[in-house]
Amino acid sequence: MKFKALLLALSLSSAFSFAQEKVKYSKEDIKKMETYLFNEGFNIPSPKKISTIIMKDGTINKGYCSKVDSKRGQIYEIAIKDSATKKQITFNAENVSEMYIYPSNAEKIAKVGKYFGNIRNFGTKKLTKNTTAESIHFINQTVSLKNKKDDKEFLMQLINPEFNDIISVYYDPRAKETGGFSVGGSPQLGGGVIKSYYVKKGDKIMWLHKDDFEDNYDFLFGDNAEFVKKYPKKSVEWDYFSFLVSQYTEMTNG
Structure with missing residues (x-):
């Protein structure tokens, strides 16, 4: 029995090692993987x-956003001027389930400039x-900011709503x-890759930095052997992260 168990362990180890072998991608593949999908x-x-604010008890409030309080950019309190009564109402994140707000035109203009x-x-x-004209979806999450602070409830922007069935990615x-x-004020060459997000899978949510991507690869993708074989840890880069989350979701859902 011990011998059979040893053979099984060696077999599984060999299979995992094979799945982790490096894969060489074509230029077309790399271009596709570098496309930012968030x-x-x-x-x-x-x-x-x-704006629309949905409370944990199901109550829906609508109004014009007048104030946002945040910590390290994450919202813990928001105030709106009620669209019906015109009164200002303040909401603490711990009482809010989700909300939908629109980005300001000034910020959209600034982002267009940054894009070019x-x-x-x-x-x-x-x-x-x-330049989206659509509302932005924020969801209540209890998180430790940068994995260092005490857990606290915040309203965080979901940035992969089209493929968040298994892994949800939130804006940092x-x-x-x-x-x-x-050179000489010309558009920047290279760089511009976002270094961190807040990522949730199952009940675990964490701040994920590019330097910690390899250490968390197995947690994020390791339960899908087909994915691991096609996109092994040693062959992929942080630059491909949005593509990997999308592809993992598609391959896992079948």
Whole structure:
């Protein structure tokens, strides 16, 4: 029995090692994987469009956003001027289930300028995501900011609503970007890759930085052997993260 158990262990180990072998991708594959599929993250709500706040008890409130209080960019309190009574009402994140707000025009204009300021964006991002006319979805999550602070409830922007069945990715307003270079005020070459997000899978939500991506690869994707074989840890890069989440979701859901 011990011998059979040893053979089984060796077999599983060999299979896992095979699945983790490096894969060489074509230029077309890499271009596809570098395409940024997440929605754009926004920080400033429009005071001119009606926001919708849904409480944990199911109550729905609508009004014009008048104030947002945040910690490290994550919202813990929001105030609206009620669209019917015109009275200002303040809501604490711990009482809110989700909300839908619109980004301000000023921020959208600034993001368009930033888009054209980096040549890499032309091939990896859609300009229309910076000028969206749609509302932004925020969801209540209890999280430790940057995995260092005490757990607290915040309203966090979901940026992969089209493929968040298994892994939900939330905007990190304080995220930095990889560096590039420019000459004489010309558009930047390279860089511009967002370095961190808040990521939730199952009951676990964490701040995920690019430096910790490899350490968390197995937690995020390791339960899908087909995915691991096609996109092994040693072959993929942080730059592909949005594609990997999308592809993992598609392959897992079948």
